[in-house]
Amino acid sequence: MVISHALGARIKRREDPRLITGRAIYVDDLNFAGMVHVAIVRSPHAHATIRSIDTTAARRAPGVVAVWTGEDVKARCGPLPVGPRIKEMKAPKRFPLVIDGVVRHVGDPVAAVVATTMDAARDASDLVEVDYEPLPSVQDPEAALEPGAPILHQDLGTNVCFRMTYGGGNVEEAFAGADVVVKTRIVQQRLIPAAMETRGVVAQYKGGELTVWTSTQIPHVVKTTLAETVRLPEHEIHVIAPEVGGGFGSKLDVYGEEGLVAALALALGRPVKWIESRRENFIATIHGRGQIDYVELAAHHDGTVAGLRVRAIADLGAYSQLLTPGVPTNTGLMCCGCYRIPNAHAEVIGVFTNRTPTDAYRGAGRPEATFLIERAMDLLAAELKMDPVEVRRKNFIPPAAFPYKTPTGAVYDSGNYERALDKALERADYRALRDEQAKLRKQGRYLGIGIATYVEITGLGAVAGLSGGNWESATVRVEPTGKVTVLTGTSPHGQGEETTFAQIVSDRLGVPVEDVVVLHGDTRAVPHGVGTFGSRTTPVGGSAVYVAAEKVKDKAVQIAAHLLEAAPADISTDGARFTVRGSPERSVEFKDVARMAYKAYKLPAGMEPGLDVTHFFVPKERVFPFGTHLCVVEVDPDTGEVTFRRYIAVDDCGNILNPLLVAGQIHGGIVQGLAQAIYEGVTYDDEGQLLTGTFAEYVVPQATDVPAFELDHTVTPSPHNPLGAKGVGEAGTIGATPAVVNAILDALAPFGVKDLQMPITPRRVWEALEGNSASR
Amino acid sequence: MIPDRFEYVAPSSVAEAVGLLQRYGAEAKVLAGGHSLIPLMKLRLASPRYLVDINRIRGLAQLQEDDGTLGVGALTRHADLETSELIRSRYPLLADAARVIADPLVRNMGTLAGSLAHADPAGDWGAAMLAVRAQVVATGPRRDRTIPIDEFFVDTFTTTLGPDEIVSEIRVPKPSPRSGGAYLKVERKVGDFAIAAVGTYVVLDEKGACRQVGIGLCNVGATSLRAKRAEETLRGRVPDEKAIADAARAASEECDPASDLRGPAEYKRDLVRVLIGRALRRAVQRAKGGA
């Protein structure tokens, strides 16, 4: 594909004016006459039996319309979907409210109070009296595996949800024959996705149609599953994702509140609204990460890696959500990173604990994979006293080896890992940095240089459990006046596809970008689709738009040829006008072709009227972006503070459709990745109470806490889609965490510090040095 | 995130405000910048029946020097202190502190008086005011009381202010010749409450020895603390490296931090030692005319 002017252009996001002028409409902006509000009573216990629920006082409170418990839900709601079903997976059913009398994490929904105002609902919710009998709870996933551990789901008889293994070659032999083995235990702490907009649902049943507005990344999946949950025919359900204020995976789920609010709207005959509070967002919306990884890497003296062994224990929390098992299994699949590792074995165990469920959070299993292999490579370099750069070079999968199949089963489409690394090193002036580091160390200052070379996987589709396969839909509709409406089955919520998809159409049809509008997120307006997650929107959804636009163009050329009484092969076009080659006076304007497509009295024989094509795009394979992130920090050994000096990211996401948007995704991604490295981390106490329950304790970095980013790219197009594009939504997050941690540990190498638990806060640095330094 | 029911009153004079406090007693709370009180109300950790909003009272936002002191009004915001040329040129400790409190949005609303009245040991102004020996002017139904800052903090969230008194002004002694101050803070991210923070104020005599020393500590005890032993260690001595290290060690020993998410008590103690060393060096440098 040739990237045209429209496609590679630095066009500002068309969605921004409405967002930054406050004109965007979010769920909470919707208000309807007669609307009632829901407040949800949630468990204060990590594990308990409900002896009784007394709703009498709450029902009598001013403004209260209804109070529901599990009993009411049971009569009106089916279970929520659990997916994806992987082999021998044991997962319990979930309902919008707890129905079996057992709460399994702080925040488990127990009752719903509906009142005429939000304040009244909130006040009355304090009057619901729930008598709990606390049960022993288990917080740590390793403890949950021990015999005698409290069991969350009695009917399953175990806390193990699934066990999966990945691998190939002969790992035992590789380790036996290796010169060195490095080992580490990594705790991927839980993270709170913390989207700016919390979740929220409004539902209304009117004229035989249930309309549900929900802050989601997957409106079509919500529609299909709601049909089951509230037992309505699917075509009577209309789901709308209005403006969505961030998701990061936390809205890639079908949540109980969607079913609950819909069921309430059906039962009460009034519009119903539920807006999640920030407190609820911290305990009742999924968390990310939450994995313990045992990693062993075997190598020869020259740095060649011989084998990798991984045991990943995933803290699933109390239930399996929509994609929960898909996250740690991604780690198993991707743990070999950019390296040719002939022998690898990964065991992935998913374990229930009495905590908020985990699910996909920006990166979803790939950050964990990248982190573990990138840390192991640095440990190996240290062990062999080699430069971390050289160890990586020695083991890279060479460009000629693509497509490359890893022993864990991933098939990488294309790559040139060394080129990205070289570009980053050059930009950083790596040699000069190492010299500066040596010089500063003599003055008692500790500079650290961290490198992470990553490969990740994007363009995922809906694995079983979502509504379909790995595909996406698009409609390109040329209106009779020549303006273009694009419908996409993806559901962008900040990524900017209203801009890039218009660029794709502009590129294909030659119409100006301003003549194209992109609609999404409304199941009545757009064809059935999958959604926005897994960095799939451009490679899969964008490719659907591309093919649909191509088909529109073919048809337009045929109509133009017919009107001009020429053969289609003789028609040339600049977008605005179709011309017979060699006869510039014989031409017709694009908008006239559009009009004629609908007037339809002069179409080629047998051609259907209209200029409107829907295409369901199925990619051949998934695509694998890669890159090198290089971070320079200085550590103050007295206070433990880490200061960023530089951050260089060279990312390869294939062809770049809009450099501004790619930079935006990388920036945001890096911020979330470095946040995991040094700022963010969920902390529970032994009773399962969330200690980091507000933004005062859960430390999300702000602009002033992050460095300026120096971005660059290499371009290795993917062969698997017509855009040659790979996703870029999560790359920054994946590269950043290990780059930052490697930098800090590089700075602390003179103190003999080899590992630090994330987030590497000042106190953790201080504690590590206190244990390592005699000078104190 | 929705506060309990409350009544809102907005008096237009201090006398009227005091009258309302007298009437409603413990059920009323003064609302100044609201950046400590409102978060607590949203979490329902505080549920006052009456909010007495003092923001409509004129003449409470002063920031000026007169006969020996700097007067800071009850409605003088953190941002006023941060951007004031007077503060920047003559009160380096206050200028340092104002810059590291919260973020610009909070600084635009929050007040020094509110911060002291709130008596959160994590509040930066408490430590800063202890270092400079400020005085709190309390206005009640009778005549104004002037409370030395050393007698103001009783416990976490508790002061010697009466339920019918409002803080109408804070008075900070004017800087002596050859004086310098500094405020240093370690936080988990910009805008966070301190893991630990320290304020130091020194006045040197002609020979370069410390004639007067003030050291305040933030978030390492049940209240903002004055490091009295550290001050004594240094008073009368030339602040050389040895003297500074002695004072820093004394401060780290006399503070009383708790272990929490920000770190274990030992870490905070050591941080006090490191920060006192740095802040004293900077204060001395400033006292000698350096920046």
Ligand SMILES: Cc1cc2nc3c(=O)[nH]c(=O)nc-3n(C[C@H](O)[C@H](O)[C@H](O)COP(=O)(O)OP(=O)(O)OC[C@H]3O[C@@H](n4cnc5c(N)ncnc54)[C@H](O)[C@@H]3O)c2cc1C
């Ligand atoms: C996100 C965030 C971060 C913050 N970070 C910091 C920080 O790093 N360092 C820091 O020091 N502070 C920090 N704060 C607190 C902030 O500085 C507050 O503004 C300040 O502590 C209280 O001042 P206020 O004017 O907002 O008081 P209010 O919230 O209005 O009142 C606080 C208390 O004092 C009482 N009160 C207020 N004024 C008077 C008065 N004149 N007389 C009698 N009683 C009065 C009120 O009744 C109430 O009990 C932070 C706040 C937020 C929201």
